[in-house]
Amino acid sequence: MHKKLFIPxxxxxxxxxxxxxxxxxxxxxxxxxxxxxEAISKKLQKVMMTNNTIVLSTSSGSGLMEGxxxxxxxxxxxxxxxxxxxxxxxxxCTSNGIAADLFESELGQITTPEMLEAAxxxxxxxxxxxxxxxxxxxxxxxxxxxxxxxxxxxxxxxCVDAVSSMAGDLIPVDELGIDVCITSTQKCLGLPPxxxxxxxxxxxxxxxxxxxxxxxxxxxxxxxxFVKEKPYQYPSTPSESHMFALDYQLDKILEEGVENRYKxxxxxxxxxxxWAREHCELYxxxxxxxxTVTCVKNTTGKPFSEISKAMGERGYLMSNGYxxxxxxxxxxxxxxxxxxxxxxxxxxxxxEVIEA
Amino acid sequence: MHKKLFIPxxxxxxxxxxxxxxxxxxxxxxxxxxxxxEAISKKLQKVMMTNNTIVLSTSSGSGLMEGxxxxxxxxxxxxxxxxxxxxxxxxxCTSNGIAADLFESELGQITTPEMLEAAxxxxxxxxxxxxxxxxxxxxxxxxxxxxxxxxxxxxxxxCVDAVSSMAGDLIPVDELGIDVCITSTQKCLGLPPxxxxxxxxxxxxxxxxxxxxxxxxxxxxxxxxFVKEKPYQYPSTPSESHMFALDYQLDKILEEGVENRYKxxxxxxxxxxxWAREHCELYxxxxxxxxTVTCVKNTTGKPFSEISKAMGERGYLMSNGYxxxxxxxxxxxxxxxxxxxxxxxxxxxxxEVIEA
Numbered sequence: 001m002h003k004k005l006f007i008p009x010x011x012x013x014x015x016x017x018x019x020x021x022x023x024x025x026x027x028x029x030x031x032x033x034x035x036x037x038e039a040i041s042k043k044l045q046k047v048m049m050t051n052n053t054i055v056l057s058t059s060s061g062s063g064l065m066e067g068x069x070x071x072x073x074x075x076x077x078x079x080x081x082x083x084x085x086x087x088x089x090x091x092x093c094t095s096n097g098i099a100a101d102l103f104e105s106e107l108g109q110i111t112t113p114e115m116l117e118a119a120x121x122x123x124x125x126x127x128x129x130x131x132x133x134x135x136x137x138x139x140x141x142x143x144x145x146x147x148x149x150x151x152x153x154x155x156x157x158x159c160v161d162a163v164s165s166m167a168g169d170l171i172p173v174d175e176l177g178i179d180v181c182i183t184s185t186q187k188c189l190g191l192p193p194x195x196x197x198x199x200x201x202x203x204x205x206x207x208x209x210x211x212x213x214x215x216x217x218x219x220x221x222x223x224x225x226f227v228k229e230k231p232y233q234y235p236s237t238p239s240e241s242h243m244f245a246l247d248y249q250l251d252k253i254l255e256e257g258v259e260n261r262y263k264x265x266x267x268x269x270x271x272x273x274x275w276a277r278e279h280c281e282l283y284x285x286x287x288x289x290x291x292t293v294t295c296v297k298n299t300t301g302k303p304f305s306e307i308s309k310a311m312g313e314r315g316y317l318m319s320n321g322y323x324x325x326x327x328x329x330x331x332x333x334x335x336x337x338x339x340x341x342x343x344x345x346x347x348x349x350x351x352e353v354i355e356a
Numbered sequence: 357m358h359k360k361l362f363i364p365x366x367x368x369x370x371x372x373x374x375x376x377x378x379x380x381x382x383x384x385x386x387x388x389x390x391x392x393x394e395a396i397s398k399k400l401q402k403v404m405m406t407n408n409t410i411v412l413s414t415s416s417g418s419g420l421m422e423g424x425x426x427x428x429x430x431x432x433x434x435x436x437x438x439x440x441x442x443x444x445x446x447x448x449c450t451s452n453g454i455a456a457d458l459f460e461s462e463l464g465q466i467t468t469p470e471m472l473e474a475a476x477x478x479x480x481x482x483x484x485x486x487x488x489x490x491x492x493x494x495x496x497x498x499x500x501x502x503x504x505x506x507x508x509x510x511x512x513x514x515c516v517d518a519v520s521s522m523a524g525d526l527i528p529v530d531e532l533g534i535d536v537c538i539t540s541t542q543k544c545l546g547l548p549p550x551x552x553x554x555x556x557x558x559x560x561x562x563x564x565x566x567x568x569x570x571x572x573x574x575x576x577x578x579x580x581x582f583v584k585e586k587p588y589q590y591p592s593t594p595s596e597s598h599m600f601a602l603d604y605q606l607d608k609i610l611e612e613g614v615e616n617r618y619k620x621x622x623x624x625x626x627x628x629x630x631w632a633r634e635h636c637e638l639y640x641x642x643x644x645x646x647x648t649v650t651c652v653k654n655t656t657g658k659p660f661s662e663i664s665k666a667m668g669e670r671g672y673l674m675s676n677g678y679x680x681x682x683x684x685x686x687x688x689x690x691x692x693x694x695x696x697x698x699x700x701x702x703x704x705x706x707x708e709v710i711e712a
Contacts, residue, residue, distance in 0.1 A: 002380045009593060010381040018378040021597050024358045025366040025548055027673050058550050059415050060592035063573045088572075097569045186593055192381055194414050194550055194595030216444075216451045217419045218573070236416035237365060237542055239550030241377050241597060317383050 003312060006346055007319035008135040008164055008293045010186040010193050011336035017191060017252075023244040028237050036243055037232040043250035044197060047258055048166060048181060050173035052199040055223040058239045061163035061184035064196040066092040067218025068180045069127065071208045072157040073098050078125040080111040083136035084323045085161060089129045097213075101125075107325065108137045108284035108295075116149040120156060126207075127157040133165035136322035138295030138331060139284045140169060147176045157204050163187060166197075167253055168292040168335045170262040179204040180220075185242060188265070188292055190336035191249055195242035200224060252337075265291045268334035268343050275347045276332075279354060283329050292335040295321070297328060300354040304330050310353040316346060359668060362702055363675035364491040364520055364649045366542040366549050367692035373547060373608075376601040384593050392599055393588040399606035400553060403614055404522060404537060406529035408555040411579040414595045417519035417540035420552040422448040423574025424536045425483065427564045428513040429454050434481040436467040439492035440679045441517060445485045453569075457481075463681065464493045464640035464651075472505040476512060482563075483513040489521035492678035494651030494687060495640045496525060503532045513560050519543060522553075523609055524648040524691045526618040535560040536576075541598060544621070544648055546692035547605055551598035556580060608693075621647040624690035624699050631703045632688075635710060639685050648691040651677070653684060656710040660686050666709040672702060 005012045026032050041054040048054075057064050069077055069092055077100040079090040086104070093100035101124075103115055111130060119125060128150060133140040143160075150158050159180040162171050166181070168188030173181045179201040186193035200220055208214065208221045216222060217236070226233045253261060272294040276282050281297040282289065298304060298321075307330070308318045321329035332350075334343050361368045382388050397410040404410075413420050425433055425448055433456040435446040442460070449456035457480075459471055467486060475481060484506060489496040499516075506514050515536040518527050522537070524544030529537045535557040542549035556576055564570065564577045572578060573592070582589045609617060628650040632638050637653040638645065654660060654677075663686070664674045677685035688706075690699050 003382070005381060005383065007383050010384060010596065013381050015378075018380060021377040022371075022374040024374060025361060025369050025542075026359070027361065027363050027675075028366060028549070030673070059419070059573065060594070062592040063415070063419075066571065066573050092572050095570060095572045095575065184593075186381075192595065192597045193384070193593040194597060213453045214451060215422065215571070216448050217415065217422050219451065236418040237540075237549040238416070239548065239595065239598075240366065241548045241550060242595075317386070319383075 001315065003317040004315055005317050006333055007317055008187070008331055008333040008335065011190060011333065012338060013190060013192055014337055017245055017249050020245040020248045021192060021241045023241065025240055028234065028240065034230070034232040036247055037234065040243060040247050040250065041227070041232065043254060046254055047250065048171070048173045048199050049175065050199045052173065052201045053224055053227055055198050055200060055220065055227060056234065056238060057196040057218065057223065058194065059196050060193060061182055061196045062088065063218050064182045064198045065089055065161060066096065067220055068159045068182065068198070069093050069098055069129065070096050070218065071211060071214045071220040072159065072180065072204055073127040074211050075126040076100065076124050077127045077129065078103060078119045079129045080115065081105065082109065082111055082131050082139060082141065083107060083134035085134060085136065086131045089161065108139065110139060110141050110285060110288045111146065113145050113149045116146055120150065120153045125156060127159060129159045129161065132160050132162040132171060133169060133290050133292055135164045135293050135331070136325065137284045138290045138293045139288045140165060140290045142288060143171065143176050151177050157207055165292050167261060168265040173199050185246060188335045189249060191242065191245050194239050195246065264340065265334065267340055268338065269294065271340065271343055271347065272332045272334050279351060283325070292333065294332045294334070295329050296332060298330055302354060307353055310356070311350060314349050316349065357671065359673040360671055361673050362689050363673055364543070364687055364689040364691065367546060367689065368694060369546060369548055370693055373601055373605050376604045377548060377597045379597065379600040381596055384590065384596065390586070390588040392603055393590065396599060396603050396606065397583070397588065399610060403606065403609055404527070404529045404555050405531065406555045408529065408557045409580055409583055411554050411556060411576065411583060412590065412594060413552040413574065413579065414550065415552050416549060417538055417552045418444070419574050420538045420554045421445055421517060422452065423576055424515045424538065424554070425449050425454055425485065426452050426574065427567060427570045427576040428515065428536065428560055429483040430567050431482040432456065432480050433483045433485065434459060434475045435485045436471065437461065438465065438467055438487050438495060438497065439463060439490035441490060441492065442487045445517065464495065466495060466497050466641060466644045467502065469501050469505045472502055476506065476509045481512060483515060485515045485517065488516050488518040488527060489525055489646050489648055491520045491649050491687070492681060493640045494646045494649045495644045496521060496646045498644060499527065499532050507533050513563055521648050523617060524621040529555050541602060544691045545605060547598065547601050550595050551602065620696065621690065623696055624694065625650065627696065627699055627703065628688045628690050635707060639681070648689065650688045650690070651685050652688060654686055658710060663709055666712070667706060670705050672705065
């Protein structure tokens with residue numbers, strides 16, 4: 001039995017989108033392939049609210065995150081972490097010999113403008129990474145307030161992990177002055193995992209030209225070159241299946257409208273948060289709760305394994321806590337194409353299960 | 357109109373396999389996901405004739421090729437190139453700051469045992485890369501003869517690019533003493549592009565433990581750790597669609613039988629070579645012709661664009677030459693699930709087109 005996914009990725013993918021994954025192959029050096037990549041890029045620019053260059057990568061979001069710190073750091077990176085995925089970005093630096101400092105917030109708390117200011121004012125850093133949305137704790141950073149700070153340092157390359165939020169949360173890339181904004185297919189975009197996406201500013205591209213040792217597969221200059229010069233091609237053979245499905249799904253997303261999609265995610269988030277307040281407790285900073293995933297402190301008295309098993313029998317897949325929060329929280333993802341009604345039904349079942 | 361692919365990747369994927377790409381998603385940290393990866397790994401061990409650890413990567417084959425030189429080179433790599441993809445492996449070294457020398461054969465010629473001996477006897481190298489099958493020239497290296505040489509140097513890590521040949525050509529990994537054998541889904545395995553595969557020896561794993569600066573996404577130690585310890589998981593979210601299709605397709609491959617599949621590829625290769633000798637000329641060393649792709653010198657008097665257009669009207673996608681051979685050759689791929697009958701029909705059409 002297929003279980004309906006209420007986990008923070010991969011998210012539930014609807015049958016019409018899945019069907020596009022079964023599209024027959026085409027030659028990846030043909031005009032048809034270029035037209036497909038161009039169409040995807042233009043639609044993604046709308047969804048990401050940017051005029052920057054769009055690159056695709058056959059990989060998970062982690063690949064393009066690692067590529068970003070390799071391609072754009074010349075001096076030293078400041079990695080701001082609000083949970084597991086921020087820490088992973090730091091590990092990507094150290095495992096590639098990139099000088100980097102980790103600025104961790106307490107679990108469940110945001111990166112503050114003060115933290116950013118304190119680091120950037122030292123003049124030590126030429127690249128920063130920010131996690132827009134952290135699925136391990138269910139919070140999102142106050143990007144507009146952070147942008148006020150980093151915009152004062154125009155030489156710094158701003159990289160943002162929007163893997164679990166782009167096309168759910170509202171992230172106007174150009175307005176926020178984000179140089180490299182990274183996402184992937186299996187979260188709010190509502191597609192299967194397997195493809196990562198980034199928008200790249202001209203400033204970042206120029207910067208990369210001065211950086212050595214960028215590697216090849218995740219070298220942003222190589223990815224950008226194939227987009228700009230070929231044009232709209234990919235350095236190796238891309239996952240065409242994901243491209244067919246992405247092209248189709250982006251039409252659906254633009255039909256719903258980016259603002260409407262955001263409103264739906266906000267509405268779902270409020271429902272999940274209200275449920276958590278009524279039946280358990282919210283884990284994280286109440287002023288900065290994510291609109292795509294809710295992290296719930298498990299105060300039900302029932303172990304997660306028992307709740308999860310009962311929910312499994314009702315056809316759902318739940319997500320426990322992540323890393324150090326594994327045993328004390330569980331998470332309700334409300335991202336992608338899930339509807340308010342589906343979430344309400346899920347929470348109705350969850351209530352019955354914890355009250356049983 | 358979908359054009360039938362006779363190009364050296366992506367290859368034609370048959371409807372029942374494509375359909376598996378549309379399988380609904382599952383949680384990637386579930387027992388079901390581990391069982392899927394375990395099943396795939398065990399089947400791949402049979403196809404690759406190895407007891408080594410199998411790692412999967414959401415990427416093209418290039419990703420795992422780059423990861424291999426980063427993970428296993430400590431001193432200096434000797435890159436043996438017989439065409440475009442060998443040279444790319446060298447670029448992967450230099451773009452990652454890995455000391456490497458390129459040993460190029462003339463286009464259309466193999467890597468000789470003498471070349472290998474001359475390089476290895478210097479004692480300068482702790483890793484070698486060999487292209488088992490080169491699609492740009494349509495030749496394959498004499499692996500058994502090369503193995504006689506490199507087996508005399510047991511401390512050297514042997515990496516082999518079998519991207520365009522594994523499951524078509526016969527490559528008994530353990531018998532040949534290959535430490536890291538890399539392939540990907542979109543060639544002889546008959547699947548869509550988007551997933552790379554490698555077998556990794558214990559010797560290579562031990563070696564990687566001594567190598568710094570391996571990166572993260574393509575770090576073989578990280579990939580192996582998730583296979584061995586979790587077990588059978590993947591460090592980030594893998595392309596589940598490819599895994600579902602791969603699992604299904606491997607059953608079909610094992611049902612045909614690895615030896616029978618090889619025989620079918622040999623038979624198709626002979627048909628393509630005979631056709632080339634009769635109607636044009638073969639480009640490469642006649643003693644080492646590939647069994648998965650034939651590189652034909654275009655002596656028809658017709659430009660490729662004209663032939664290709666006419667073949668396109670008959671529903672086929674052809675492949676021109678690669679790199680420096682772009683204008684003087686074209687290529688006939690005969691890999692994956694293509695049948696002798698399909699190839700014969702294709703060549704019948706091609707004959708009509710060039711004689712028109």
